[in-house]
Amino acid sequence: MIFLKLSFVSLLCFVQSHASSQTNGNFSFASYFQEDMVLQMKPHRAQLWGYGTVGAVVNISLNQDVYSTRVKAGQDGRGVWLVVLRPHDAGGPVTFQAVQDNHGLLSWILLKNVLFGDIWICGGQSNMRFTMSMVTNATKEIAAASNYTDIRVMTPAKVESDSPLYDLKSIEEGWSIPSQDSLGAKAWSYFSAVCWLYGRYIYDEIKVPIGLISPNWGGTPVETWSSHRALSKCGLQDRSTSFRFNNKVPTSNSVLWNAMIHPLLNMTVKGAIWYQGEANTYYHKDVYSCSFPAMIEDWRKSWHQGTMGHSDPQFPFGFVQLANNKSFDDGSFPVIRWHQTADYGYVPNPKMPNTFMAVAMDLPDRDSPYGAVHPRDKQDVARRLSYGGLNIAYKRPIDPQGPIPSSGVRSADGRVVLTYPNHQHLIVSEQGNFQVCCNFSKCDHQKASPDPDWLWAPITSHTHRSVTLSAKVCVEKGGYASVVRYAWSLTPCKFKQCSVYNHIGLPAPPYVITLGDI
Numbered sequence: 001m002i003f004l005k006l007s008f009v010s011l012l013c014f015v016q017s018h019a020s021s022q023t024n025g026n027f028s029f030a031s032y033f034q035e036d037m038v039l040q041m042k043p044h045r046a047q048l049w050g051y052g053t054v055g056a057v058v059n060i061s062l063n064q065d066v067y068s069t070r071v072k073a074g075q076d077g078r079g080v081w082l083v084v085l086r087p088h089d090a091g092g093p094v095t096f097q098a099v100q101d102n103h104g105l106l107s108w109i110l111l112k113n114v115l116f117g118d119i120w121i122c123g124g125q126s127n128m129r130f131t132m133s134m135v136t137n138a139t140k141e142i143a144a145a146s147n148y149t150d151i152r153v154m155t156p157a158k159v160e161s162d163s164p165l166y167d168l169k170s171i172e173e174g175w176s177i178p179s180q181d182s183l184g185a186k187a188w189s190y191f192s193a194v195c196w197l198y199g200r201y202i203y204d205e206i207k208v209p210i211g212l213i214s215p216n217w218g219g220t221p222v223e224t225w226s227s228h229r230a231l232s233k234c235g236l237q238d239r240s241t242s243f244r245f246n247n248k249v250p251t252s253n254s255v256l257w258n259a260m261i262h263p264l265l266n267m268t269v270k271g272a273i274w275y276q277g278e279a280n281t282y283y284h285k286d287v288y289s290c291s292f293p294a295m296i297e298d299w300r301k302s303w304h305q306g307t308m309g310h311s312d313p314q315f316p317f318g319f320v321q322l323a324n325n326k327s328f329d330d331g332s333f334p335v336i337r338w339h340q341t342a343d344y345g346y347v348p349n350p351k352m353p354n355t356f357m358a359v360a361m362d363l364p365d366r367d368s369p370y371g372a373v374h375p376r377d378k379q380d381v382a383r384r385l386s387y388g389g390l391n392i393a394y395k396r397p398i399d400p401q402g403p404i405p406s407s408g409v410r411s412a413d414g415r416v417v418l419t420y421p422n423h424q425h426l427i428v429s430e431q432g433n434f435q436v437c438c439n440f441s442k443c444d445h446q447k448a449s450p451d452p453d454w455l456w457a458p459i460t461s462h463t464h465r466s467v468t469l470s471a472k473v474c475v476e477k478g479g480y481a482s483v484v485r486y487a488w489s490l491t492p493c494k495f496k497q498c499s500v501y502n503h504i505g506l507p508a509p510p511y512v513i514t515l516g517d518i
């Protein structure tokens with residue numbers, strides 16, 4: 001600890017030679033402000049905060065800028081200080097010098113090698129946790145990573161809490177520069193493959209530093225990551241948990257929100273990506289179309305509030321639609337896929353503004369040594385997600401999503417024509433992913449395949465803008481085709497062999513369309 005009275009003139013030399021750490025007795029940065037980190041760049045203003053002695057003055061200096069504030073009593077009585085930086089261009093590295101003046105007792109700390117760039121939060125369960133050493137081509141991908149020194153990664157430790165925490169209790173992997181060690185440690189132990197690859201693909205296009213923070217925990221339902229406020233929107237606030245995958249996986253409401261998300265709310269961020277939903281195929285499945293959008297909305301609102309308006313109240317949020325598969329097919333995967341879009345089939349939509357989605361149902365990996373529910377091809381998942389991110393978050397002119405039909409009509413002789421929007425140039429192969437429901441059936445589109453109400457409708461022809469199906473099955477029974485659904489099954493196709501893609505290889509998401517007359 002350093003207690004000295006010094007003039008301001010001697011301060012800088014002193015800082016250079018003596019203060020080297022982020023902590024000095026009572027005076028420190030919050031846990032996740034560390035050497036080698038990334039802070040959010042313009043147009044946003046990054047926040048820096050930490051601890052000190054209540055009543056003391058804290059000055060944070062960065063080159064010519066000095067931010068002066070006073071330490072106040074925080075939530076638990078501990079002294080906290082917080083400064084809001086001016087907007088910074090992308091770049092760095094920079095070093096922050098901080099001094100606390102407690103009635104003439106001065107202490108110094110430094111925060112070194114900080115870049116300004118975009119911060120992305122990457123949350124979810126095991127498919128987000130799934131680490132770089134486990135992916136297809138792991139050796140090659142990890143070797144390439146060390147070239148990306150402008151991307152920095154951090155993994156909070158797995159912690160649960162019954163009440164909201166204001167700082168991370170512990171950190172699994174502190175802010176790190178990508179390397180063999182920091183990225184490819186070992187299976188299931190940092191760093192998240194989807195998070196890393198997403199960040200890398202974004203970096204390749206945007207070329208600004210990227211900070212990736214991945215709070216994740218395998219097997220966890222969305223309720224654990226949601227605040228009381230979000231859960232109460234869907235009537236889930238008082239529902240207690242009845243299931244556990246195993247004793248190590250938290251399932252209680254809000255426990256990971258409290259310990260792994262809430263502490264980060266005072267940090268300005270660009271946006272979030274998310275890979276979760278498998279656990280909810282067993283748990284409150286039918287509420288997911290409410291609980292997932294409610295969580296997104298609440299994260300955005302909370303980060304906006306926690307950073308005093310400096311994170312976007314509608315920050316971009318991307319997610320991976322469930323891949324496959326489960327050890328048995330109970331019909332739940334297509335239902336959760338649908339609910340992931342708030343039952344629209346596509347995003348953004350009125351309930352999920354500024355969101356983007358990577359379809360993954362066509363990437364089965366039944367021989368994955370980590371179980372078929374954990375496909376090893378995370379490159380395609382992250383690539384697809386990055387197209388969404390580039391379009392939604394960075395306004396690049398790229399299709400964020402595969403084709404969705406704009407209309408569907410039937411003719412009296414049993415033909416069904418689905419027409420797709422102009423800008424989507426279709427690549428169609430005549431696999432059997434379409435099903436039709438006739439007017440004399442119930443047409444509940446969430447019923448699992450096979451189901452007598454949902455009959456296979458083969459593709460008879462296609463162009464770059466339309467797909468024609470045969471719905472003769474309905475006509476033969478004296479009726480007509482009423483509704484068409486696409487790819488409604490656990491594993492609808494072999495690897496990248498579903499029926500409909502666009503010209504950049506994005507698969508059509510599962511969807512449902514009610515037909516009109518020609």
Ligand SMILES: *[C@@H]1O[C@H](CO)[C@@H](O)[C@H](O)[C@H]1NC(C)=O
Pocket residue numbers: 003025026053056102105107
């Ligand atoms: C650290 O905190 C203790 C207790 O609040 C206080 O007595 C002490 O003066 C503080 N030290 C400095 C350097 O501010």
Ligand SMILES: *[C@@H]1O[C@H](CO)[C@@H](O)[C@H](O)[C@H]1NC(C)=O
Pocket residue numbers: 008057058059066068099100101106
């Ligand atoms: C902190 O900043 C204020 C305002 O710029 C200045 O008056 C004061 O001398 C600074 N204190 C220290 C210890 O640098």
Ligand SMILES: *[C@@H]1O[C@H](CO)[C@@H](O)[C@H](O)[C@H]1NC(C)=O
Pocket residue numbers: 143144145147
């Ligand atoms: C790193 O970048 C350099 C320069 O572009 C390139 O020659 C090298 O092959 C890259 N290394 C890897 C492992 O990709």
Ligand SMILES: *[C@@H]1O[C@H](CO)[C@@H](O)[C@H](O)[C@H]1NC(C)=O
Pocket residue numbers: 049050074080081082265266305306307308
């Ligand atoms: C972080 O944000 C929350 C919510 O606005 C606030 O209650 C808390 O005091 C902030 N932390 C600090 C250190 O200012």
Ligand SMILES: *[C@@H]1O[C@H](CO)[C@@H](O)[C@H](O)[C@H]1NC(C)=O
Pocket residue numbers: 324325326327328364365366371372373491
């Ligand atoms: C789904 O996973 C199970 C268990 O891992 C496996 O036996 C089955 O073949 C997989 N099915 C498909 C279609 O990949």
Ligand SMILES: *[C@@H]1O[C@H](CO)[C@@H](O)[C@H](O)[C@H]1NC(C)=O
Pocket residue numbers: 136137377378379380
């Ligand atoms: C793995 O590497 C091979 C050879 O470069 C490449 O053809 C293949 O697409 C890669 N797989 C993935 C998932 O990136």
Ligand SMILES: *[C@@H]1O[C@H](CO)[C@@H](O)[C@H](O)[C@H]1NC(C)=O
Pocket residue numbers: 439440441478479480
């Ligand atoms: C279905 O359509 C056929 C042909 O238009 C009609 O005769 C029949 O009544 C319809 N069935 C139902 C249940 O609406």
